[in-house]
Amino acid sequence: MSDITPIIIAFIVISIIIAFAIGANDETFAVTYGSKTLTMKQILILATIFAITGAVLLGEAVSKTVGKGVLSIDLTDGITITVLISTIIWLILSSALGLPISTTHATIGSILGIGLLIGGVGGIGWSKLIELSAWWILSPIIGYVITFITYKLLHKHVINKLNGFQQFERAEKVFALILLTVICWTAFSRSGNDVSNSVGIVVGATEGTIEIGVLLIFTGLSFAAGIVILARTLIKNVGTITELRPSTAFAAQVPTAIVLFLGTLFGIPLSGSHMLVASLIGLGKAQHAPKNKGNMRIVFIWFLTFPMAAICAIILYFPISALVLT
Amino acid sequence: MKLLKEKVNPLNEINDKFLAKTLEATKILHDRISDLIEGKLDKEGLKGVILCEKECDKLKEEYIKILFKDKKALPFLVEDRYKIITMVDHMTGKNELLARFIRAFPFGIYDDIKEQLIEFNGLYHECIKDLIDCVILMETNFDEAFEKTFEIELDRRTAKKMKYRMFDKLYQKKDNMLQIYLTSKLIAYTYDVVDAAEGISDYLRGLIIKYPSK
Numbered sequence: 127m128s129d130i131t132p133i134i135i136a137f138i139v140i141s142i143i144i145a146f147a148i149g150a151n152d153e154t155f156a157v158t159y160g161s162k163t164l165t166m167k168q169i170l171i172l173a174t175i176f177a178i179t180g181a182v183l184l185g186e187a188v189s190k191t192v193g194k195g196v197l198s199i200d201l202t203d204g205i206t207i208t209v210l211i212s213t214i215i216w217l218i219l220s221s222a223l224g225l226p227i228s229t230t231h232a233t234i235g236s237i238l239g240i241g242l243l244i245g246g247v248g249g250i251g252w253s254k255l256i257e258l259s260a261w262w263i264l265s266p267i268i269g270y271v272i273t274f275i276t277y278k279l280l281h282k283h284v285i286n287k288l289n290g291f292q293q294f295e296r297a298e299k300v301f302a303l304i305l306l307t308v309i310c311w312t313a314f315s316r317s318g319n320d321v322s323n324s325v326g327i328v329v330g331a332t333e334g335t336i337e338i339g340v341l342l343i344f345t346g347l348s349f350a351a352g353i354v355i356l357a358r359t360l361i362k363n364v365g366t367i368t369e370l371r372p373s374t375a376f377a378a379q380v381p382t383a384i385v386l387f388l389g390t391l392f393g394i395p396l397s398g399s400h401m402l403v404a405s406l407i408g409l410g411k412a413q414h415a416p417k418n419k420g421n422m423r424i425v426f427i428w429f430l431t432f433p434m435a436a437i438c439a440i441i442l443y444f445p446i447s448a449l450v451l452t
Numbered sequence: 453m454k455l456l457k458e459k460v461n462p463l464n465e466i467n468d469k470f471l472a473k474t475l476e477a478t479k480i481l482h483d484r485i486s487d488l489i490e491g492k493l494d495k496e497g498l499k500g501v502i503l504c505e506k507e508c509d510k511l512k513e514e515y516i517k518i519l520f521k522d523k524k525a526l527p528f529l530v531e532d533r534y535k536i537i538t539m540v541d542h543m544t545g546k547n548e549l550l551a552r553f554i555r556a557f558p559f560g561i562y563d564d565i566k567e568q569l570i571e572f573n574g575l576y577h578e579c580i581k582d583l584i585d586c587v588i589l590m591e592t593n594f595d596e597a598f599e600k601t602f603e604i605e606l607d608r609r610t611a612k613k614m615k616y617r618m619f620d621k622l623y624q625k626k627d628n629m630l631q632i633y634l635t636s637k638l639i640a641y642t643y644d645v646v647d648a649a650e651g652i653s654d655y656l657r658g659l660i661i662k663y664p665s666k
Contacts, residue, residue: 290592292464294663295529 133203133450134328138341140210141324145345147214148229148320149177149352150221153364153399154313157406160365161375163302166358173357174350176313177321181346184318204447205240211446212236212438216431221352224359225427228265228397229320234258235435243440258395265397266404269382273405277377277412285373302372308380316398321345364403367418368410377412378405400428463518463533464591470511470537474544475584477504481551482577485642488554489561489569501551505544512541532659536587539655543580543648550641559634562625565618569639572614576642579607583649586656594660601657608650615643 155173158164164172216232234255241249288294324345325338370378382398382405389396403424410418480500487493515537519530561569582604589597618639625632 288663289594290590290597291529291533291663292591 136207136450137328140207140214141328141341142344142348144210144214144217144324145181145321145348146352147217147221148324149349150356151217151226151229151360151399152313152316152320152349152353152357153226153360153402154316155309156361156364156402157370157375157379158306158309158365159361160367160370160406161302161305161372162370163306163372163375166361169361170354170358172310173313173353176310177317177350177353178343178346180314180317181321181342181349184315184322202447202450204443204450205244207450208240208439208443208446209233209236212239212435212442215438216435218356220427220431221356221360223423223427224363225424226360226364226399226403227427227431228262228399230258230395231262231397231400231428231431232435235432236439238432239436239439240443242436243443261395262397262400265400268385268396269401269404270408270411272381272385273378273408274412276381277374277409280373280377281412298372301376305372305376305379308383312383317346317349321349363420363424364406367403367406367421368413368415370406370409374409374413378402378409381405463515466511466515466518467537467591468588470508470515471540471584471587473504473508473511474540474547475581477501477508477544477547477551478577478580480504481547482573484551484554485573485576485638486570488558488638489566489573491560493554493558495555495558498551498555502548505548508541508544512537535655536590536652539648539652540583540587543583543645543652546641546645546648550638550645553637553641557634559631561635562622562631565621565635568614568618568621572611572618572639572642575607575611575614576646579604579611579646579649582607583653586653590656590659594663597656598660601653601660604650604653608646611643611646615639 152173155164155169159166159169213229213232213236216235217227217229220227238250238255243249284297288297321342325341328341329338368374379402382401386396386398386401388394403421407418407421409415477500480497484493484497484501487497516534519534582600586597586600586604589600619636622632622636622639
């Protein structure tokens with residue numbers, strides 16, 4: 127117990143809060159809400175179950191270093207805490223507004239702010255930043271294109287051949303089942319990944335000397351609390367970007383999940399949130415649905431995430447560093 | 453021998469009963485109107501229409517209960533199915549109104565419009581039969597249901613022309629105001645049922661377009 131210093135306690139608290147913030151911005155179940163496959167109550171129950179089980183069962187195995195290579199300066203506790211807190215603030219703020227953002231985007235924005243503040247232009251690993259930025263631009267484009275194509279193919283070869291309510295109902299039930307399976311798996315692995323990211327901070331700070339089992343349970347619970355308390359509006363907003371049925375939700379969600387999985391496999395930093403939102407916009411376009419004005423708010427906050435997280439980090443850096451030093 | 457029995461959906465079962473009752477009410481009413489035209493109406497025979505309507509109400513309530521509480525249909529189909537059954541029930545209500553009207557005020561039909569009225573009555577029956585067929589086809593065959601909606605539209609158009617032709621003849625008479633009024637009401641109420649049937653068929657056509665098989 128004597129190893130637990132105030133800075134480690136601070137990291138533990140922050141890891142629990144960041145799990146909450148990530149959960150609050152989790153839109154995984156949005157399409158099941160939009161397609162009326164599940165009610166909000168069912169979504170919250172399932173999301174909680176998968177958040178906790180994912181965190182506990184997968185959390186320990188996964189580890190990741192967010193922002194590696196973006197900073198050209200040495201990482202201190204003050205920098206790490208500032209980055210995390212500004213990410214938390216921006217995540218919770220956007221979740222409260224019901225707008226999905228990329229967590230990595232917010233984190234990198236914060237890191238960029240610190241890098242500029244401490245090291246000026248030279249404090250940033252520009253080549254890495256440009257590489258990441260390219261994927262942030264490509265993520266929504268990929269999501270939009272694959273969903274557009276999938277929907278058109280599905281429409282032509284499956285939906286268009288259905289005749290009568292009964293056939294329609296049977297087909298939609300199959301799509302709903304596949305969709306639900308994919309989403310539950312996504313929620314499970316996403317929770318494991320996100321929670322382990324937040325717990326990874328503590329592992330990094332203690333250099334792996336503390337037992338993280340209990341912490342995984344707490345961060346898992348916090349992640350679930352984030353979904354239950356704050357993610358409702360976000361789930362509703364994303365789920366209603368365009369009119370959804372299980373089949374159309376399938377067209378938006380499943381190819382996106384596959385591409386994301388392949389991206390992870392090949393180490394490509396695609397943004398799940400950006401891809402899903404763009405997929406739904408692409409789906410709306412493919413269905414010739416009227417434009418949703420709310421989409422502009424989402425895209426606007428994407429552009430705002432980067433500078434706002436940076437500004438937040440710049441403002442918080444000195445007070446936090448002073449606190450850490452004392 | 454079938455190893456796997458096909459599951460019976462209670463929703464479809466009730467819907468079939470509901471539609472059969474609607475058709476039965478229409479058949480009874482059609483037959484009684486024919487009797488009225490021939491001057492041999494048995495008022496008690498109209499009770500059948502009222503009983504069928506009551507039965508339809510019960511079935512509708514049961515259907516809605518299963519639809520919303522037991523969730524036997526996919527959510528996106530719930531509102532469409534709900535709308536269809538309430539619209540058909542509304543039309544059956546118009547049938548009942550017509551039956552009650554004839555029951556309350558049986559009257560003689562002018563000889564010179566008898567023939568047209570027989571045709572009009574036949575058209576009424578045909579139109580409702582087409583509509584019930586169309587509703588049944590919606591479950592299994594959008595293409596045929598789509599074709600049916602045009603037949604119903606044609607029935608309504610023909611009925612409209614016939615209605616005005618009969619009104620033309622009727623309003624030139626001056627002998628018995630009550631008989632003129634009651635005959636015009638008979639025509640108008642019958643036309644209302646046909647009009648309601650076309651309203652439902654328009655809605656069904658919209659659904660067929662919405663569900664992407666067209």
